Amino acid sequence: MARFPVYTDADIHGPIVDGLIDRGWSVVRAVDAKPEGTDDINHFELAVRLGRVMIANDKHMKAIAERWIEEGRSFPGLVWWPRRAYATMSNSEILEAIEELATKRDAFVYPIEFIKPRVTANHGRHRG
Secondary structure (H helix, E strand, C coil): CCCCEEEEEECCHHHHHHHHHHCCCCCEEEHHHHHCCCCCHHHHHHHHHCCCCEEECCCHHHHHHHHHHHHCCCCEEEEEEEHHHCCCCCCCHHHHHHHCCCCCCCCCCCCCCCCCCEEECCCCEEEC
């Protein structure tokens, strides 16, 4: 599996970060890289300088990525889901979605990859 190096935003729940580390991902955590309260743009720019895909779920980080796209600036990628998805997705489902991205040949062709809850035909959302 072609795992990409990641930079996890401070808002990502600990079990997801720990799960990535346990699964062998190369992870830089925002809380280790910069002081608490550092602006999102500083984290985003550091992730870019380090060549890491940002993993985030806050609207500000998504807005930064969208602005960079509009400006024609490149970056390794952003894996993003809305915070409210924590109510419908288990930590393992989020981890599985990130793992699945590592297998996609076209991952990050558009630099923002959106994680969404899986929907099954007869059972609504899958909670994993």
